[in-house]
Amino acid sequence: MLDQGAAPPAEDPRGRNPRPAAGLGSRLMRRKPVGQLVSEGGQGEGGQLRRSLGMWQLTMISIGATLGTGIFVVLGEAVPDAGPAVTISFVIAGLTALFSALSYAELAGTIPVAGSSYSYTYATLGELIAWICGWCLILEYGVSVAAVAVGWGQYLNELLDGTIGVTIPDALSAPPGDGGIFNLPALLVVLLAMAFLLGGARESARANTIMVGVKIAALVLFCGVAFQGISAGNYAPFMPMGMAGVSAAGATLFFSYIGFDAASTAGEEAKNPQKDLPRAIMLSLIIVTVLYVLVAAVAVGAMPWQKFEGSEAALAGIMKDVTGQSFWAVLLAAGAVVAIASVVLTVLYGQTRILFAMSRDGLVPKVFSKVNPKTGTPRANTVIVSLFCGVLAAAIPLGQLADATSIGTLFAFALVNVAVVVLRRTQPDIKRSFRVPLSPLVPAIGFGLCIWMMGSLDAITWTVFGVWMAIGLVFYFGYGMSRSRLAREDQAPVEK
Numbered sequence: 001m002l003d004q005g006a007a008p009p010a011e012d013p014r015g016r017n018p019r020p021a022a023g024l025g026s027r028l029m030r031r032k033p034v035g036q037l038v039s040e041g042g043q044g045e046g047g048q049l050r051r052s053l054g055m056w057q058l059t060m061i062s063i064g065a066t067l068g069t070g071i072f073v074v075l076g077e078a079v080p081d082a083g084p085a086v087t088i089s090f091v092i093a094g095l096t097a098l099f100s101a102l103s104y105a106e107l108a109g110t111i112p113v114a115g116s117s118y119s120y121t122y123a124t125l126g127e128l129i130a131w132i133c134g135w136c137l138i139l140e141y142g143v144s145v146a147a148v149a150v151g152w153g154q155y156l157n158e159l160l161d162g163t164i165g166v167t168i169p170d171a172l173s174a175p176p177g178d179g180g181i182f183n184l185p186a187l188l189v190v191l192l193a194m195a196f197l198l199g200g201a202r203e204s205a206r207a208n209t210i211m212v213g214v215k216i217a218a219l220v221l222f223c224g225v226a227f228q229g230i231s232a233g234n235y236a237p238f239m240p241m242g243m244a245g246v247s248a249a250g251a252t253l254f255f256s257y258i259g260f261d262a263a264s265t266a267g268e269e270a271k272n273p274q275k276d277l278p279r280a281i282m283l284s285l286i287i288v289t290v291l292y293v294l295v296a297a298v299a300v301g302a303m304p305w306q307k308f309e310g311s312e313a314a315l316a317g318i319m320k321d322v323t324g325q326s327f328w329a330v331l332l333a334a335g336a337v338v339a340i341a342s343v344v345l346t347v348l349y350g351q352t353r354i355l356f357a358m359s360r361d362g363l364v365p366k367v368f369s370k371v372n373p374k375t376g377t378p379r380a381n382t383v384i385v386s387l388f389c390g391v392l393a394a395a396i397p398l399g400q401l402a403d404a405t406s407i408g409t410l411f412a413f414a415l416v417n418v419a420v421v422v423l424r425r426t427q428p429d430i431k432r433s434f435r436v437p438l439s440p441l442v443p444a445i446g447f448g449l450c451i452w453m454m455g456s457l458d459a460i461t462w463t464v465f466g467v468w469m470a471i472g473l474v475f476y477f478g479y480g481m482s483r484s485r486l487a488r489e490d491q492a493p494v495e496k
Helices: 024-029 034-039 055-066 069-073 075-110 117-124 127-163 184-198 201-229 242-257 259-264 273-302 314-323 326-360 379-395 398-426 441-455 459-483 485-491
Strands: none
Touching: 024 127, 034 117, 055 201, 055 259, 055 273, 055 326, 069 273, 075 117, 075 242, 075 259, 075 273, 075 314, 075 398, 075 441, 117 127, 117 326, 117 398, 127 184, 127 259, 127 326, 127 379, 127 398, 127 459, 184 201, 184 326, 184 379, 201 273, 201 314, 201 326, 242 273, 242 398, 242 441, 259 273, 259 326, 259 398, 273 314, 314 326, 326 379, 398 441, 398 459, 459 485
């Protein structure tokens, strides 16, 4: 298959077929053939990624990256916007994720590679759009790791207070702007996740599976205990901020649903990615949505919604208020510490694999695609990304991080919905292990919902997004456009 963005070669009398310089538009729209993307699977600088993950482990990666973020961390940010109707916000965010998840499932089964939506758009929409999507994913994953790590420190303090009666001082457990100097716990949990990832994908998946089991048990325990404290009066008024508040909360909570995207980044380490990735994506989304809605409904019934503001460890506080004992709150805090660590581990994994794919394509430096032959992991990539995310988590407040993640996620998901429709038209006969029903209607709805939720985010978030995109474009035109593998292939002479 010829790259659709490349100009046809022209013969010359010296026996070579040098490619003429393509116009700027053609260079920006050059696409990477699906066959080439798939054939490069696992290949890195100096080694290969290892195919060691089955469907159960892929599902656990999805759940690990998703379950816990919205409930344990961001609930305190979303309830003040939506009130008791935060349950509707979770449903809206879940439905928005579902439409995009269907598109992800089709593309993950068709193009099972580490780059996720970056690679999907590279095969369908061209290099510039792929770069923009990849740049959004860097924002989505990197900032998400930092946001979740911030909340981990809050629950760690709850656990320490309930067990040994001490807490980490605010100066060392909160970022500047939130009353602290440096969020040390946030940095520590990122470094802990880094240590697991350096051991290998299989070892990290095993640790994640154990942590996912703990987090599900903790949430079921919360529902059982907090249900006793539900008061019907806490559900009124149900929608104090109107539909605008529900929509704003849904946009904030959407960043809790990026787990299935993390599963798609494991395409080059899955044993049977064509079949297992679509199944893992859909199964994980169903499980986490049900648990999110259930826990949120119990939480707002057990505590007046006005008390959620400023609380980053709301569930532990509810347990303590309902029972009058600190034991249950300590138990939940312990579960939350494990649960949030699982989110950090799996999302950090996704970030490293996306950069791995972009580096292999030449759009970012080669250091990100170097693979350690002993462990089969991109070691330098993992260390660099972990240190960056750890410092970010230690220095930036939670609310700003969550909204920045949401807008990057929504934009990338919108592009995936477009990519499904484009690939259906350009390559209708390619083998697909899963097909989006009612296409192009379902992808169109998914695209529209993503754009609608992006519009619900505030002006500051859009400003941050605009600045991030501007930086990304400068980097692409100054570095990636001329160094991409497709650019080098276009410039290389073709022998007769």
